[in-house]
Amino acid sequence: MINFRKLQYSALGVSMLTLVGCTGMGEARSNVEAPGESVGAKARLLEAGASAMQTDEPPSRLEIYLVGFHPLKQEPVHQFEAHHFCDQVxxxxxxxxxxxxNSGDAKLNGIEYIISEELFERLPEEEKQYWHPHNGEILSGQLVAPNLPQAAEHELMKSKINSYGKTWHTWDTAQTNSAEASLPLGEPSLAWSFNRDGEANPGLIEERDEDMNIDTAERRRARQDLVPLAKPQSGVDALHGEFPRPTSPIPGVEAKP
Structure with missing residues (x-):
């Protein structure tokens, strides 16, 4: 899923053939089933023709696969497991x-743009309120790149330290008990990031780890060498105090004055 040349992993001085110890991978199926008739033979034929004759260049560039979590900024206890399929522009x-x-039945439920600290600092102050910090996701071990060799995943996370994301969820697929979840209804919702331990709903991270054979605690331990690279970020305290549970700081995650 990842183009190592694009991310300049050649700087590691090792080839994919010599990288061992992957980060875990498992199937994560969609929570919802959209209403409608099954795809018929005619539609399948048209799809096959389109695949053979039309371009798929934009989606074919979504070569980086990340899995993390998003609380909604206006309703932080409403949280998503988010599967990101990304293009490093x-x-x-x-x-x-x-x-x-990440399975064939997965539903497209949002978009995220990720920018470097340098680009974030160029944004107008009014715009910055839409961009969440990433150091908490990375240093906590919550954001992972499934099935990558550990050295490659580590280099990827290092390249995203101090970055920011702007995320809109367009489909509330986390509401599995709501009839409204079967279609992408209503306005898009701005999502945020976890920046303190205890902000994630109980079981959210553990369920992801079990389903996908991921060890968040081990990822966190492996990234402690990234802590000195982390700078104070805007938005770290945007949701502080908005969760119904005690929370505690993540070492290395600091709010920008």
């Missing part, structure tokens, strides 16, 4: 399509 800009899983 350049060294400072990543664009991602968000799904509620």
């Amino acid at each position: 350049n060294e400072d800009f990543l664009q991602c399509a968000l799904y509620d899983g």
Whole structure:
């Protein structure tokens, strides 16, 4: 799923053949089933023709796969497991399509743009309120790149330290008990990031780890060498005090004055 040349992993001085110890991978299925008739033979034929004759260049560039979590900024206890399929446009800009899983039935439920600290600092102050910090997701071990060799995943996370994301969820696929979840209804919702331990709903991270054979605690331990690279970020305290549970600081995650 990842283009190592694009991310300049050649700087590691090792080839994919010599990288061992992957980060875990498992199937994550969609929570919802959209209403409608099953796809018929005619539609399948048209789809096959389109696949053979039309371009798929934009989605074919979604080569980086990340899995993390998003609380909604206006309703922080409403939280998503977010599967990101991303295109590294350049060294400072990543664009991602968000799904509620990684299987064939996954539903497209949002978008995220990820920019470097340098690009964030150029934004107008009014615009910055829409961009969440990423150091908490990375240093906590919550954001992972499934099935990558550990050295490659580590380099990827290092490249995203001090970055920011702007995320809109367009489909509330987390509401599995709501009839309204079967279609993408209503306005899009601005999502945020976890920046303190205890902000994630009980079981959210643990369920992801069990389903996908991921060890968040181990990822966190492996990234402690990234802590000195982390700078104070805007938005770290945007949701502080908005959760019904005690929370505690993540070492290395600091709010920008």
